[in-house]
Amino acid sequence: MKACRSKGSIVFDVIIYIIMIFVLLVCLVPFLYMLAVSISEPKAIINNEVALIPVGINFEAYKQIFAYPNFFKAYGNTIFYTVVGTLIALIMTTLFAYPLSKKSLRGQKFFMKLVVFSMFFSGGLIPNYLLISSLNLTGTRFAMLVPFAINQFNLIILINFFKSIPNEIEEAALIDGLGYFGILRRIVVPLSKPALATIGLYTAVFFWNDWFNGLIYLNTDQFPVMLFLRNIVNGTSMLGDAAGSADKATIAISIKSAVIITSTLPIIILYPFLQKYFVKGLTIGSVKG
Amino acid sequence: MAIYKKQHLHKQDYIPKSSFRKHLTRYWQLYAMMILPLIYFIVFKYIPMFGNVLAFRRYRPGMGPFGVKWVGFRYFKMFMQDSAFWNAFGNTIILSLLNLLINFPIPIIFAILINEVRNVHFKKAVQTVSYMPRFISTVVVIAILGEILSPSSGLLNNFLQSTFGIEPIYFMNDAKYFRKLYILTDTWQYTGWTAIIYLAAITGINSDLFEAAKIDGANRLQQIFYVTIPSIMPTIMVLLILNVGRMLSLGFEKVLLMYTPSNSGVSDIIDTLVYRTGLANQNYSYATAIGLFSGIIGVILVSSSNAISKKLTDEGIY
Numbered sequence: 001m002k003a004c005r006s007k008g009s010i011v012f013d014v015i016i017y018i019i020m021i022f023v024l025l026v027c028l029v030p031f032l033y034m035l036a037v038s039i040s041e042p043k044a045i046i047n048n049e050v051a052l053i054p055v056g057i058n059f060e061a062y063k064q065i066f067a068y069p070n071f072f073k074a075y076g077n078t079i080f081y082t083v084v085g086t087l088i089a090l091i092m093t094t095l096f097a098y099p100l101s102k103k104s105l106r107g108q109k110f111f112m113k114l115v116v117f118s119m120f121f122s123g124g125l126i127p128n129y130l131l132i133s134s135l136n137l138t139g140t141r142f143a144m145l146v147p148f149a150i151n152q153f154n155l156i157i158l159i160n161f162f163k164s165i166p167n168e169i170e171e172a173a174l175i176d177g178l179g180y181f182g183i184l185r186r187i188v189v190p191l192s193k194p195a196l197a198t199i200g201l202y203t204a205v206f207f208w209n210d211w212f213n214g215l216i217y218l219n220t221d222q223f224p225v226m227l228f229l230r231n232i233v234n235g236t237s238m239l240g241d242a243a244g245s246a247d248k249a250t251i252a253i254s255i256k257s258a259v260i261i262t263s264t265l266p267i268i269i270l271y272p273f274l275q276k277y278f279v280k281g282l283t284i285g286s287v288k289g
Numbered sequence: 290m291a292i293y294k295k296q297h298l299h300k301q302d303y304i305p306k307s308s309f310r311k312h313l314t315r316y317w318q319l320y321a322m323m324i325l326p327l328i329y330f331i332v333f334k335y336i337p338m339f340g341n342v343l344a345f346r347r348y349r350p351g352m353g354p355f356g357v358k359w360v361g362f363r364y365f366k367m368f369m370q371d372s373a374f375w376n377a378f379g380n381t382i383i384l385s386l387l388n389l390l391i392n393f394p395i396p397i398i399f400a401i402l403i404n405e406v407r408n409v410h411f412k413k414a415v416q417t418v419s420y421m422p423r424f425i426s427t428v429v430v431i432a433i434l435g436e437i438l439s440p441s442s443g444l445l446n447n448f449l450q451s452t453f454g455i456e457p458i459y460f461m462n463d464a465k466y467f468r469k470l471y472i473l474t475d476t477w478q479y480t481g482w483t484a485i486i487y488l489a490a491i492t493g494i495n496s497d498l499f500e501a502a503k504i505d506g507a508n509r510l511q512q513i514f515y516v517t518i519p520s521i522m523p524t525i526m527v528l529l530i531l532n533v534g535r536m537l538s539l540g541f542e543k544v545l546l547m548y549t550p551s552n553s554g555v556s557d558i559i560d561t562l563v564y565r566t567g568l569a570n571q572n573y574s575y576a577t578a579i580g581l582f583s584g585i586i587g588v589i590l591v592s593s594s595n596a597i598s599k600k601l602t603d604e605g606i607y
Contacts, residue, residue: 012509016405020415023399026477027418030433033444037436048447096326099319106312111323114330120591123337124580125560126567131337147333150326180318209426212542216568226428230546233432253442260429260436267424272417 031264038062038257045253061254065262073221074228075263077141078208081224085145085207090200092149093158098184100155101162119152132217143217144210144224151206154199161195162188197277201270208267225263232256344578350571364578374579377562380555381583384468385536391472393532396480397525400487401517405509419481430474431546435461438470464552471547475540490524491517523602530601534594537587559583 032052037045041056049055065071099105100112123131128147137143165188173183189196211226223231233256313320340355344365347358368374399419406412422430437444440457449455460466498516507515541560548556557565559579567576 006508008508008510012405013407016402017411019402020406020411023481024415024418027422027481030437033437034433045442048442051444051447092326092329095322099323102316102319105316105319106309111327114335118330118334118338121338121584121588122334123340124577124584125563126573126577126580127337127340127343129568130343130573131333131340135332149329149333180316180322184322205424209424209428211426211428212545226426229432230428233428233435253436253439256432256436260432264425264429268421271421271424275417275420 031261031268034257034260038254038261040254042251042254058254061251061258062262064251064255065258070220071225071228071259074223074225077222078224078226078263080141081144081210082204082207085148086200086203088145088149089151089154089203090196093151093155093199094184094189094196096150097155097158097162098180098188101159115152115155129216138217139219139222141218141222144207144213144222147213148203148206151199151203154202157199158192158195161192165191194277197274201274201277204270205267225259229256229259229263232259341577341581341584343574344581346574348573360574364575365582367575368579368582373557373562374559376554377557377559381537381539381558381560384471384558385539387468388472388475388539389532389536392475392479393529395476396483397487397521399480400484400491401513403484404488404491404517405513416481419484421481422478423482425478427540427543427546430478431543434470434474461547462549462551464555467547467552467555471540471543474543486528487521487524490521494520526602527598530594530598531591534591535587536590537583 029052033050036050036052036054038061039057039059040050040054041058042060044050044055100108100115102108122128132138132143132147137146169187169191170183173187178186209226211224211230214222214224214227215230218227342355345359345361346355347360349357403412403415403419406415436442438446438458438460440446440459445460446457450457458466460470494517498520499512502512502516537559539558539560541558541564544556544558544561545564548561560583563576563580563583566572566579
């Protein structure tokens, strides 16, 4: 093999490593910058001394947002929407995916068509909005949860996964007298942990990051944290004024950064643990699906 | 018990048509599972679809989602003569074409390059970090962008000023930069993620092909051009066609977040127009008509590109 490693090959390696290090930096620098700004001294920020390494240590911005009652409320709302929304979505998706994975079920093809058609044609913004308001869901937390109970893409990933479970296991359980509910709960679900973790992560990320539905359906005290952040960025939230000092603008910048960091951290912490699952899940869903 | 067993051993598709009752006694639990999801699909996916009739009916607030009186194509004629619509239509096409042209090839190149990294740990690290932006909310992405590009304190303007003496540029407010920023943030967010599919395809290439190329004296660049790229061409084609199909469904939320009065000339797309006329100005029927029009174009794009994909590569999404 050594003989193959010509000069050209080494140059090639060097170029690739340079590109990859560039990619690493491009992906990481924005977060490092936000982190640095959120914990630097106000003076250093005013003088534009902060780049990627924090200048001095100052947790004032974090103290400020933690002291702000609406931040905690919004954060709690987001946790609620994420946990409850993901649970509902996992249950509903599983309940539909399992019957649809059985080809011998009558109407299976019809139901599949129903699902696939709705992936490409939908009511659009206004009919959906009018539906939610005529169901009186506007201004309730259900508006953030119920309309997103099933995502068709996740459903298809799960159907494909259920199809790959060997039939023999289920047949043995049927002979032993277990019904389909029992099989689903005691055999299929435990065997499908990787797939459920994958779509669970997608769903959790969706609920954690959602803000637009909050904007059009909810009251202020039900806002998720992303909408809270958007309002700070737009200057429609009063948070910046809380500082009330000469370097208000500077502190507003640190506060924005602190909100960005605190609202993003949970996802960044969660995802490396689930990464091994979702790569598999994505390739199953897209290549075979 | 014996009958039970026998039927199960002949599982797939062996159920005589006459015995629907038997079928139901055996499978009722499966049908019971579907009740709730089916109600969900009817209420939240299909009723809004029928809600599109609003485009042909006049709506009065408080009248329920289907309007009050048929008006035919009145609202369609209205938006066809509306210059704001044609402006949004043009912006949508330009932005999505540019996005396709730039953000379609980049993940392919990235996947090919990362596949050439020989150190497994470094490769894993780059992959892990490059997926990460996919998990960040659009709100956060645009907020970070705003901070980095801020004219008074942003990293980039500071750098430009201290190194080249360039006066601060109002990137987020300048219509000139809107499309570039839209596309660049998409590159940042989705390159690593989209590359997963191509990487999976590259991993599936028979290694004999590379060995043969090496024996024939191909260097690594030649191996990429004569083995890797031709081998993943089917995957590239399927994804290209699907991307063409989904072209018009741009990231509406991102455009909404990047929208400022000074860049509205280029940043108003069909979806933001629907949002503005529908929800902000409460012209429900008019906005539904615009939404329905772009929805139908979308369906035509998806189904025709899927049909082409099936014909060319035997693969499609349905």
